[in-house]
Amino acid sequence: MQKWIDVGSFRYFRGESMYVWHYRESPRTSRLKYFIFLNYIARRDARGLLRELGEDGAFGCWTFTYPGFPTCSRDLLDSLNELYFLDRHLDVFSRTGLRLIDIGAGYGRLAHRASSALSGLSDYCCVDAVPESTFLCEYYTQFRGVAPPARVVPLPEVPNLPPASFDLAINVHSFSECTLAATEWWMRELARLHVPWLFLVPNEAAGFLSLEADSSRIDYLPAIESAGYRLVAEERVFADDAVRELIEINDRFCLFQLQQ
Numbered sequence: 001m002q003k004w005i006d007v008g009s010f011r012y013f014r015g016e017s018m019y020v021w022h023y024r025e026s027p028r029t030s031r032l033k034y035f036i037f038l039n040y041i042a043r044r045d046a047r048g049l050l051r052e053l054g055e056d057g058a059f060g061c062w063t064f065t066y067p068g069f070p071t072c073s074r075d076l077l078d079s080l081n082e083l084y085f086l087d088r089h090l091d092v093f094s095r096t097g098l099r100l101i102d103i104g105a106g107y108g109r110l111a112h113r114a115s116s117a118l119s120g121l122s123d124y125c126c127v128d129a130v131p132e133s134t135f136l137c138e139y140y141t142q143f144r145g146v147a148p149p150a151r152v153v154p155l156p157e158v159p160n161l162p163p164a165s166f167d168l169a170i171n172v173h174s175f176s177e178c179t180l181a182a183t184e185w186w187m188r189e190l191a192r193l194h195v196p197w198l199f200l201v202p203n204e205a206a207g208f209l210s211l212e213a214d215s216s217r218i219d220y221l222p223a224i225e226s227a228g229y230r231l232v233a234e235e236r237v238f239a240d241d242a243v244r245e246l247i248e249i250n251d252r253f254c255l256f257q258l259q260q
């Protein structure tokens, strides 16, 4: 697991941090890229969630405002893109009693957005290996008034979670920060819990690579497959080639299903 990176100040944990980058280039370039990102999401936002969920910039979150559009952020745009992918494959907007476990939930970005957008959500269980994240996530989900359905479980308590408690496991940019041993542990837990679906967003454009203590990287796909999961859907985060090229993000959404 990667060492804790300075999150600046706890007061600004939604700003430039280990969780979500925002300003990696000049403000002008960022502004142009975010406009392309915003347009991409706005064209697909059949449920009007950009406006409904909104972005208030709390806790240092970088926001972008353009005439004729609601204020946006990476937090909001990434979350909507992820939720629409999950809806395309698992109908998450229509389901009732939906129970999710988020591995490496960070400060609770997706816990907050999913809890606001999914009316049928009954449980959003957040787990993180870094105690500061666990603390922030608990604070943030309470601050946003989404706990419940969001809740935070300390990592050592994961083996006590009962089987058949979850419909979907979420892993957004977190296995890419884990050692192979940590991912193997998580995959054994998901198999024990009998979670039927795993949504994974790796850091790399191809393959599935761990991050070892010596900075080497090992393919962790065999760990996923030996736990009984198979890749059943894979999409580029940006389906549009031009958008992908201009924003320079080649991430993928991957959906694995537990084989019976």
Ligand SMILES: C[S@@+](CC[C@H](N)C(=O)[O-])C[C@H]1O[C@@H](n2cnc3c(N)ncnc32)[C@H](O)[C@@H]1O
Pocket (backbone or CB within 6 Å): 001, 002, 018, 019, 020, 103, 104, 105, 106, 107, 108, 109, 110, 127, 128, 129, 130, 133, 171, 172, 173, 174, 175, 177, 178, 182, 183
């Ligand atoms: C890049 S952040 C992404 C946070 C969140 N998933 C999001 O997309 O907003 C990666 C997260 O993985 C967590 N993490 C790293 N190793 C982990 C492990 N072994 N088990 C669970 N979480 C871990 C980190 O603490 C961090 O919160």
